[in-house]
Amino acid sequence: MAEKIKDADDRLLESIFETSPIPDAGFSAAVVRRVRRQLWLRRLAVPVAALIGGGIAVKPLAGFVSIVASLSPMIPPQLIDTATSMIPQLPTVVLGGMVLAVCLIGIRSLED
Amino acid sequence: MSSGDDHRLVARVVSSQDTAAFGELVRRHQSQVRNFLRKLAGDVSAADDLSQDCFLHAWNKMHTYSGRGSFIGWLLKIAYTTFLQSRRKSKRYAEIIEEVGHKMQTDSQTCTLPADEVTDLDKLLAVLDDEERAIMIMSYACGLSHREIGDATSMPVGTVKSIIFRGKQKIRASFDIKDHKHG
Numbered sequence: 001m002a003e004k005i006k007d008a009d010d011r012l013l014e015s016i017f018e019t020s021p022i023p024d025a026g027f028s029a030a031v032v033r034r035v036r037r038q039l040w041l042r043r044l045a046v047p048v049a050a051l052i053g054g055g056i057a058v059k060p061l062a063g064f065v066s067i068v069a070s071l072s073p074m075i076p077p078q079l080i081d082t083a084t085s086m087i088p089q090l091p092t093v094v095l096g097g098m099v100l101a102v103c104l105i106g107i108r109s110l111e112d
Numbered sequence: 113m114s115s116g117d118d119h120r121l122v123a124r125v126v127s128s129q130d131t132a133a134f135g136e137l138v139r140r141h142q143s144q145v146r147n148f149l150r151k152l153a154g155d156v157s158a159a160d161d162l163s164q165d166c167f168l169h170a171w172n173k174m175h176t177y178s179g180r181g182s183f184i185g186w187l188l189k190i191a192y193t194t195f196l197q198s199r200r201k202s203k204r205y206a207e208i209i210e211e212v213g214h215k216m217q218t219d220s221q222t223c224t225l226p227a228d229e230v231t232d233l234d235k236l237l238a239v240l241d242d243e244e245r246a247i248m249i250m251s252y253a254c255g256l257s258h259r260e261i262g263d264a265t266s267m268p269v270g271t272v273k274s275i276i277f278r279g280k281q282k283i284r285a286s287f288d289i290k291d292h293k294h295g
Contacts, residue, residue, distance in 0.1 A: 009280055010252075016233055017151075017252035021143040027160070028138035031167045032131050038168070039129065 040107060051100070055093065118183040125174050134174075138167050141184055144254055145191050151237060151249045152195055162198055166191040181263050185256055189264035192246050199242070232287075239286045244279040251276055 006014075118140070124133035145166060149159035169190050177186050237245050243265075250256045250264060258276075262269045 009284070013248075013252045013280070013283070016236065017249065019147050019151075019253065022146045022150075024139055024142055027142050027146070027163070028135050031138045031142075031164055032135040034164065034168055035134060035171050036131055038171075039131070 044104070048100075115182055119179050122174060122177055122179070122183065125171070134171055137183070141187055142167075144184055145187055148188055148249055148254055149191055149195060151233070151253060152192075152242075152246055154234065154237070158198075162194050163191070165198075166194045169194060181260055182256075184254070185260035185264050188250060188254060188256065189266075192264060195246075196242075236283055236287060239282050240279055244275055244282070247272060247275045248279045 118137065121133045121137050124130040125137070142163065146160060146163045149162050149166070150156055153159040153162060166187070170187055173190065177183070237248075240248060247261055247265065250261045251258075256264065258269045258272045261267075261272045265272070267275075
């Protein structure tokens, strides 16, 4: 406060406003936890969105490939078979979801 | 705690998103930020929630800290903005509730301390408006210079000085500030 010229009122007000320091008591740890959570959410947002989007798009995409293939004799029939066999079945989707959930919980507990 | 150390920690946060360095910055400044917001909001738990939000905003905006002023001045600017935003939100919420016909307390941020816990400082702050209160706290409790307060509140130094003068006049007009309980 070098630029201030303190009068008696200023000194008195400073003593009235004076308070003892607040102990941290886990405050900074809580803030850092929130920051790390935000970081992880940001890092995971794109891959998770890509995974969900891919999951939704794979079936119509395979259908599209078969339609295009039927229209064009230049695409070999093996490719069509591969595209159709790549569509994940329900147990695979459920298993994938479970693995993802376990990973998220694991990351969260490591972070805490 | 030197400003050079603060600058080094800020550099680590900006360059490599170092949460440990940020944790150290929080540990160094949490007391001042929480004290500022407790005095401003008059409610300990609301002020601590606002302090957490303030530090989260600081994390997201760390790259905007130029290093020109003090780090605590920059933090208090964010704290003040966070306080004003939350006050606007709670006022708007109260208006919406009233619009749909319910009665509620107009402001959840106001001081709700029991009468025996009200210190002279609380009484003294009650005669000031939000802006005067924030500036007086920055000046007398946090020890910021007029220039730093100007940076924190986006006001010219002359305006800061006149608000402090006005605040002191209001306090003088309302109280005899010779005997007091510490706040």
